[in-house]
Amino acid sequence: MASIVIDRFSKDYPEFIACLHTFEGLSYSEKRRLMDYKNILLEIEDGIAIITINRPEALNALNRLTFSELDLLFDQDLNQIQGLKGVIVTGAGEKAFVAGADITEFSSLDDAGAMELSARGQRIFDKIEQFHLPVIAAVNGFALGGGCELAMACHIRVASESARFGQPEVNLGIIPGYGGTQRLVQYIGKSKALELLLTADMIDGQSAVVLGLAQYCLPKDEIIAKCKSIILKIAKKGPLAVREIIKAVNAYYQKDIDGFDAEVRGFGLLANSNDFKEGASAFIEKRKANFKGS
Ligand code: COA
Numbered sequence: 001m002a003s004i005v006i007d008r009f010s011k012d013y014p015e016f017i018a019c020l021h022t023f024e025g026l027s028y029s030e031k032r033r034l035m036d037y038k039n040i041l042l043e044i045e046d047g048i049a050i051i052t053i054n055r056p057e058a059l060n061a062l063n064r065l066t067f068s069e070l071d072l073l074f075d076q077d078l079n080q081i082q083g084l085k086g087v088i089v090t091g092a093g094e095k096a097f098v099a100g101a102d103i104t105e106f107s108s109l110d111d112a113g114a115m116e117l118s119a120r121g122q123r124i125f126d127k128i129e130q131f132h133l134p135v136i137a138a139v140n141g142f143a144l145g146g147g148c149e150l151a152m153a154c155h156i157r158v159a160s161e162s163a164r165f166g167q168p169e170v171n172l173g174i175i176p177g178y179g180g181t182q183r184l185v186q187y188i189g190k191s192k193a194l195e196l197l198l199t200a201d202m203i204d205g206q207s208a209v210v211l212g213l214a215q216y217c218l219p220k221d222e223i224i225a226k227c228k229s230i231i232l233k234i235a236k237k238g239p240l241a242v243r244e245i246i247k248a249v250n251a252y253y254q255k256d257i258d259g260f261d262a263e264v265r266g267f268g269l270l271a272n273s274n275d276f277k278e279g280a281s282a283f284i285e286k287r288k289a290n291f292k293g294s
Pocket of ligand 1 (some may be wrong): 059142145168171
């Protein structure tokens with residue numbers, strides 16, 4: 001099975017999609033052998049993973065391989081990094097965070113293939129949203145279509161002054177496929193989301209902050225430092241509490257889970273933790289808590 005994947009992967013890159021199911025069936029070590037990241041740079045700085053989508057010649061458009069690499073990262077590889085504090089997602093080059101899904105891969109799609117592509121993209125972005133550590137998008141330029149959807153799957157967005165957010169799919173006669181119609185409504189409300197989705201208008205970083213889509217808009221050379229400082233601040237809190245907050249907040253938007261129940265469960269779980277005992281003792285003893293994540 002593995003050799004089929006290698007053959008197609010190395011001989012005919014666009015055909016890689018044909019064996020995605022096969023790939024998904026492989027074990028972690030088999031997948032890892034087959035895949036060195038080609039479209040993603042992964043660096044670790046100060047215990048923080050910086051993931052750079054690295055296809056600047058195509059404004060970092062998300063092709064299928066890039067999705068596979070994001071999947072492997074958030075599903076498995078990031079969990080192997082000892083002491084990881086959080087993740088920053090950004091784009092290579094001067095112009096773009098991510099300028100969307102790779103449009104050149106759309107031409108060969110039939111309706112079933114398109115639905116599969118969309119559902120797969122949603123599953124992968126859900127993994128980012130559900131990641132147990134903070135994931136922050138450093139939006140350094142165009143964040144369009146799938147790029148805006150990727151940024152929205154992250155927990156927090158720090159935009160540069162040159163950032164441009166938008167869902168221009170309607171210009172192509174299609175709709176967003178990776179959660180854009182849902183998360184944009186969650187962040188900025190139905191009316192404004194409908195306006196952006198229907199007109200394909202772009203908004204800049206400052207407007208994104210005003211609308212609640214981004215949390216900060218800063219000069220470009222300051223955004224990674226800001227992302228790091230947010231992650232390092234969160235890293236001082238109780239890791240189990242951070243994980244349960246992400247879960248409970250996400251539960252608000254999940255139709256099959258009651259968010260209030262998720263909060264009750266998380267609260268109960270943490271009440272018995274050493275971290276909670278340590279946090280409460282530290283408060284009473286007027287010292288800084290030393291959380292162990294247990
Ligand atoms: N998919 C594939 N290739 C893309 C791409 C995408 N989503 N976005 C940009 N590119 C490629 C361009 O085709 C071009 O390649 P080329 O040099 O081989 O011709 C290269 O990236 C640079 O883009 P270009 O359009 O020349 O840059 P620009 O500064 O004039 O315009 C944008 C920038 C972002 C406004 C423009 O590229 C654009 O509209 N991209 C598509 C955005 C979109 O519709 N996204 C949603 C997809 S569903």
